[in-house]
Amino acid sequence: MKTLGYAILGLLAQESLSGYDLTQLMKGRVGNFWSARHSQIYPELARLEDGGYVTHRVVEQRERPDKKVYEITAEGLSALREWVTQPPPPNVPRDELVLKAYSVWLADPEKAARLFREEALRHKEQLAHYEEMRTWMERERGEDVRRADSPWFAGYAALRRGIIYERGYEEWCNWVADQLEKYMHP
Amino acid sequence: MKTLGYAILGLLAQESLSGYDLTQLMKGRVGNFWSARHSQIYPELARLEDGGYVTHRVVEQRERPDKKVYEITAEGLSALREWVTQPPPPNVPRDELVLKAYSVWLADPEKAARLFREEALRHKEQLAHYEEMRTWMERERGEDVRRADSPWFAGYAALRRGIIYERGYEEWCNWVADQLEKYMHP
DNA sequence: ACCCGCATGTAAGTCGTTACATGATTCT
DNA sequence: AGAATCATGTAACGACTTACATGCGGGT
Structure with a gap:
């Protein structure tokens, strides 16, 4: 099975969901380090379902199209459990902005500095959003967040990765912009 | 033109290289945030070359196969320069380990802790490698590293992103492992 | 009247990986 | 003798994106 399958199972392990629900979640929550569109989902x-990892039942709705609600099976759960502790293949992160940085010596420093300040802002905003979620989780789910067998703990752990990532990214963007500006007016 | 094209131009802007040379570089240097295989390159x-961004001349070698050495053209340089300051499309980093973290509440905490310690080690090693390069650059190329119009500055900037990234990753892995262990023997 | 949200699919196209293919020289 | 390095390409396959396709109900 491929990674996307486990991503879906990971969400279904917490609650039964329709394809549509999954699509919405895959551009948020987990989605900050994994995303997918409905055409993949x-x-x-x-x-x-073919592999026996999930089953579905059709839920009829008035005034809304019927939907298929998917539920993880016992086999699905154990496959997921197994996968979690297997070492992932080495990850080469692709990041176009770092690539741009690598050729920034050719560019107009003023334009470049502006670009990196803008990107810093973007990451600052994302960071603020994550920090908000973090505060909320700690306040409202402080108990569960500490239990390693609670989905809240897992969600909190993923969130912390996001926070560290965005903090580091913002810092780096600002450092690059600083250097460019220092060079322009020393 | 696609990103890979600019990645190649970015390297050729610093020195003329063969396809083989490029292949080697694309698993290191820039490669820490962008990689490609020879079948793509x-x-x-x-x-x-079709687009007029590069030209090549054949270099005959005794005791080695002939090679094509590629050189960036004026059009190539100006296209690259333009690209550098254009804002990149929003980046959704894909990271399987974070996905695993998201489902870690299902796993055996002991196995999971071991996994995250191992990953922490991997990133610690990568970090040490980057730090070494950084020290070397600062000592041997301290002058160029500060000039925003020097390729050394650009390389140094990309390297710093790597350092921040790996530092943050190691910290996060250890935090996850700590939490899991705390839960096992409080 | 038109757009948005709910809801589920398929098809075409792009980007990247793995595998196929060849061949000389140098190192072990 | 066999593996590794240099050197350049093509082909098959897989994952992901964008676009195509349909249809109802509610809000502006």
């Missing part, structure tokens, strides 16, 4: 759900 | 070089 629907076929993958079919494959997961 | 050779066709892309052909496309770049």
